[in-house]
Amino acid sequence: MFEKRSIVRSVALALACSPALFHPAHAVTDEDLRELREQVKQLKQNYESRIEALEKRLQQAEQSTGKAEAAAGKAETAAAKAESFSAKAEGLSTKAESVVQNAAAQAGSRPAGESAMNPGVSLIMNGTYGNLTRPASTYRINGFAPTGGEVAPIGRGLSLGESELVFSANIDPRFRGTVIAALGADDRIGVEEAFIQTLDLDGGLTAKAGRFLAGVGYLNEIHPHAWDFADAPLASKVFLGNQLGEDGVQVKWVAPSNIYFDLGAEFGRGRKFPAGPDNGRDKNGFGSGNFFTHLGGDIGASTAWQVGASYLMTQPQGRTWQDTDAAGTNVTDSFSGKSRLLALSGVLKWAPNGNSTVNNFKLQGEYFRRRENGALTYDTAAASLGTQTGDYRSAQSGWYTQGVYQFARQWRAGYRYDRLSPGTTSIGLVNSGALTAANFPILASYKPTRDTVMLDWSGSEFSRVRVQLARDRSRAGLPADNQMVLQYIMSLGAHGAHKF
Amino acid sequence: MSLKNNIFLAFMGLLAALPAQAALNVFACEPEWAALAQELGGDRVSVYAATTALQDAHHIEARPSLIARMRSADLVVCSGSDLEAGWLPLLLTQSGNSKVKAGGDGYFEASQFVARLEIPAVIDRAQGDVHPGGNPHVHTDARNITRIAEALAARLAKVDAGNAPAYAARSRDFLERWRSAIGRWEQQAQPLKGARVVVYHKEYSYLNSWLGLVEKGTLEPKPGLPPTPGHLSELVGLMQKEPARWIVYSPYNDPRAASFLSERSKVPAVMLPFTVGGSDRAKDLFGLFDDTIARLLAAGK
Numbered sequence: 063m064f065e066k067r068s069i070v071r072s073v074a075l076a077l078a079c080s081p082a083l084f085h086p087a088h089a090v091t092d093e094d095l096r097e098l099r100e101q102v103k104q105l106k107q108n109y110e111s112r113i114e115a116l117e118k119r120l121q122q123a124e125q126s127t128g129k130a131e132a133a134a135g136k137a138e139t140a141a142a143k144a145e146s147f148s149a150k151a152e153g154l155s156t157k158a159e160s161v162v163q164n165a166a167a168q169a170g171s172r173p174a175g176e177s178a179m180n181p182g183v184s185l186i187m188n189g190t191y192g193n194l195t196r197p198a199s200t201y202r203i204n205g206f207a208p209t210g211g212e213v214a215p216i217g218r219g220l221s222l223g224e225s226e227l228v229f230s231a232n233i234d235p236r237f238r239g240t241v242i243a244a245l246g247a248d249d250r251i252g253v254e255e256a257f258i259q260t261l262d263l264d265g266g267l268t269a270k271a272g273r274f275l276a277g278v279g280y281l282n283e284i285h286p287h288a289w290d291f292a293d294a295p296l297a298s299k300v301f302l303g304n305q306l307g308e309d310g311v312q313v314k315w316v317a318p319s320n321i322y323f324d325l326g327a328e329f330g331r332g333r334k335f336p337a338g339p340d341n342g343r344d345k346n347g348f349g350s351g352n353f354f355t356h357l358g359g360d361i362g363a364s365t366a367w368q369v370g371a372s373y374l375m376t377q378p379q380g381r382t383w384q385d386t387d388a389a390g391t392n393v394t395d396s397f398s399g400k401s402r403l404l405a406l407s408g409v410l411k412w413a414p415n416g417n418s419t420v421n422n423f424k425l426q427g428e429y430f431r432r433r434e435n436g437a438l439t440y441d442t443a444a445a446s447l448g449t450q451t452g453d454y455r456s457a458q459s460g461w462y463t464q465g466v467y468q469f470a471r472q473w474r475a476g477y478r479y480d481r482l483s484p485g486t487t488s489i490g491l492v493n494s495g496a497l498t499a500a501n502f503p504i505l506a507s508y509k510p511t512r513d514t515v516m517l518d519w520s521g522s523e524f525s526r527v528r529v530q531l532a533r534d535r536s537r538a539g540l541p542a543d544n545q546m547v548l549q550y551i552m553s554l555g556a557h558g559a560h561k562f
Numbered sequence: 563m564s565l566k567n568n569i570f571l572a573f574m575g576l577l578a579a580l581p582a583q584a585a586l587n588v589f590a591c592e593p594e595w596a597a598l599a600q601e602l603g604g605d606r607v608s609v610y611a612a613t614t615a616l617q618d619a620h621h622i623e624a625r626p627s628l629i630a631r632m633r634s635a636d637l638v639v640c641s642g643s644d645l646e647a648g649w650l651p652l653l654l655t656q657s658g659n660s661k662v663k664a665g666g667d668g669y670f671e672a673s674q675f676v677a678r679l680e681i682p683a684v685i686d687r688a689q690g691d692v693h694p695g696g697n698p699h700v701h702t703d704a705r706n707i708t709r710i711a712e713a714l715a716a717r718l719a720k721v722d723a724g725n726a727p728a729y730a731a732r733s734r735d736f737l738e739r740w741r742s743a744i745g746r747w748e749q750q751a752q753p754l755k756g757a758r759v760v761v762y763h764k765e766y767s768y769l770n771s772w773l774g775l776v777e778k779g780t781l782e783p784k785p786g787l788p789p790t791p792g793h794l795s796e797l798v799g800l801m802q803k804e805p806a807r808w809i810v811y812s813p814y815n816d817p818r819a820a821s822f823l824s825e826r827s828k829v830p831a832v833m834l835p836f837t838v839g840g841s842d843r844a845k846d847l848f849g850l851f852d853d854t855i856a857r858l859l860a861a862g863k
Binding site: 238264267268314317319322356358420472522560 | 613614616617618621622624625626629630631644649656657658660661687786816
């Protein structure tokens with residue numbers, strides 16, 4: 063490596079030290095100029111032959127055709143440059159310098175040995191400050207069975223959010239691997255995603271296996287750092303436990319049409335809500351199945367759209383939650399049966415002429431409808447009135463819609479509206495008179511809503527600072543919880559591509 | 563109507579939307595490569611340009627329509643050098659099209675075939691959105707187009723061997739016209755040599771190096787970061803000491819920073835087409851350079 067660089071350096075020195083070239087261009091006569099051209103021509107030939115030698119060595123040393131091509135191109139450009147130098151002698155020394163820098167960089171930019179095969183690494187950092195009317199620890203969303211997920215709002219005071227550590231690389235010509243570890247502020251490490259995906263199945267097919275964000279609705283597949291608000295919609299919280307990552311396999315097919323159309327299926331372990339118990343059942347086969355489809359396209363040059371539908375089927379067994387019964391005792395209840403979740407989503411993005419750098423607008427909405435039927439068991443630990451089981455049926459829904467407008471370069475403002483409908487819930491133990499409805503206060507009919515506004519500033523595409531205000535009416539019988547959140551989200555390392 | 567009928571109709575609709583299979587489908591990330599593929603492929607290729615001259619190829623959404631086009635592509639032609647890092651990898655992995663996977667014959671990165679400028683010695687985002695592989699805007703030097711055309715013609719012949727003679731003939735014809743045009747442009751641009759220029763982004767480094775223009779500053783304080791008042795006032799100071807002949811920007815740049823500096827420094831702001839479609843005259847690659855040089859000559863008097 064040193065030897066190659068020194069050759070280039072000596073060429074540059076030869077160029078720079080040639081005294082004729084330091085005469086200002088306007089002072090030379092035609093005769094001088096001819097002489098100068100001749101000299102530069104010789105230099106050029108000299109340079110070319112040396113670069114050629116460099117190219118050969120590069121080829122031998124690194125067996126890389128791409129590099130050889132670059133070096134050959136380099137030689138030609140350097141020659142062409144040398145020619146143009148004669149007309150503008152004053153710029154010569156700096157140009158020669160940059161040629162040297164470039165040649166050196168081109169020869170040595172790629173790391174050698176083991177580190178050359180290191181996967182792409184990126185790190186997402188985020189931190190928050192919360193100011194809430196009520197403590198996040200008492201948060202509940204009335205009318206819906208608790209999910210056991212991280213549904214509470216961002217807590218009071220200063221907190222470190224989850225840091226995401228992302229590794230990804232092609233494994234071989236057939237597979238690509240991605241691991242996303244979540245480093246929690248509580249010093250725990252979680253595996254958010256860890257999946258392999260195929261690279262060379264043909265016919266529009268791709269397959270994934272491992273842990274990945276389930277293709278349910280739209281936002282679920284997007285990492286929280288790329289969300290437009292600091293927290294998830296209420297509907298995601300009650301129907302997906304904030305965000306559903308499943309252990310399983312996914313197969314997706316993209317149609318060979320000019321309009322985007324895909325069909326996909328996922329089969330999973332059922333490791334999280336709406337399946338249950340947590341970490342899945344001890345059984346062969348699958349614990350969850352999900353089918354999805356998307357349709358998308360452009361309207362002119364300025365607008366792009368996508369709509370999607372998905373249907374998630376799980377069979378929770380002993381999916382538990384905490385409630386406070388009529389006696390004021392904290393009890394554990396559970397559900398076993400079938401859970402079916404339909405999700406419809408739509409996204410529309412607008413930017414003048416498709417150039418989103420200064421102004422752009424994004425409109426997004428999702429609708430969820432869940433039907434569950436099976437058996438509800440009251441007080442599984444027999445802590446209060448004793449364990450009893452009856453049938454249970456519910457049909458519940460919820461939706462949100464949000465718009466985010468980038469009104470100036472780096473500045474965006476957004477509004478989101480959340481609404482949940484408790485629909486109909488039928489509890490056999492209450493219908494039969496075995497227990498009163500007051501023993502299931504969390505399931506009592508209630509319509510949570512929330513209004514959220516946010517403003518964010520992006521220093522670059524790698525840094526963002528956000529302020530968000532929300533009026534959250536998720537708790538029955540209490541006035542709205544006013545939540546203010548300040549947040550920073552920064553990413554460092556490899557340049558990740560974001561989904562539409 | 564039954565559900566079955568509905569599904570059947572939906573599929574028929576999709577079939578009707580299928581792209582024509584006769585020609586080789588070329589997916590070009592930028593308009594300049596779409597134009598080049600069209601020159602070299604003629605009616606043997608069906609070219610789709612993923613972006614327009616009004617869009618910044620650094621910042622493109624991986625839209626569903628782009629994934630759909632990628633799905634049917636036989637050859638992808640892009641600048642490379644990380645220019646499309648924010649969207650192209652996603653199109654490649656989402657489309658399930660093994661013909662165009664990175665590193666294969668169906669994947670052509672133009673910048674790999676020329677010597678790149680401004681390869682950073684230190685790779686640090688404190689320097690802005692740097693491209694470790696060097697400046698990706700290689701097409702602004704017409705001589706680079708020559709090399710890339712040769713490589714692309716060879717690649718077309720490899721991917722679509724049946725039409726190899728046609729590609730060879732078309733590329734001979736194109737290169738002949740192109741080389742004589744380069745001679746003409748270099749002749750026309752003689753008076754521009756040594757002239758100082760302020761650019762918006764470092765998108766004209768290859769043009770400057772080719773025509774001998776001297777870049778005296780960029781409106782962006784660092785690559786990829788928007789102009790700031792502080793940086794612009796520094797440039798105003800610089801223009802008082804060493805006035806540039808032009809402030810150059812592209813159709814996809816916000817023109818306000820250029821006109822701000824122009825007003826204060828009395829240096830004319832010139833919009834160059836940057837790529838095919840960037841101006842009325844830049845209908846093809848020849849028009850692109852004709853117009854670029856004409857605009858520089860007109861404003862630089």
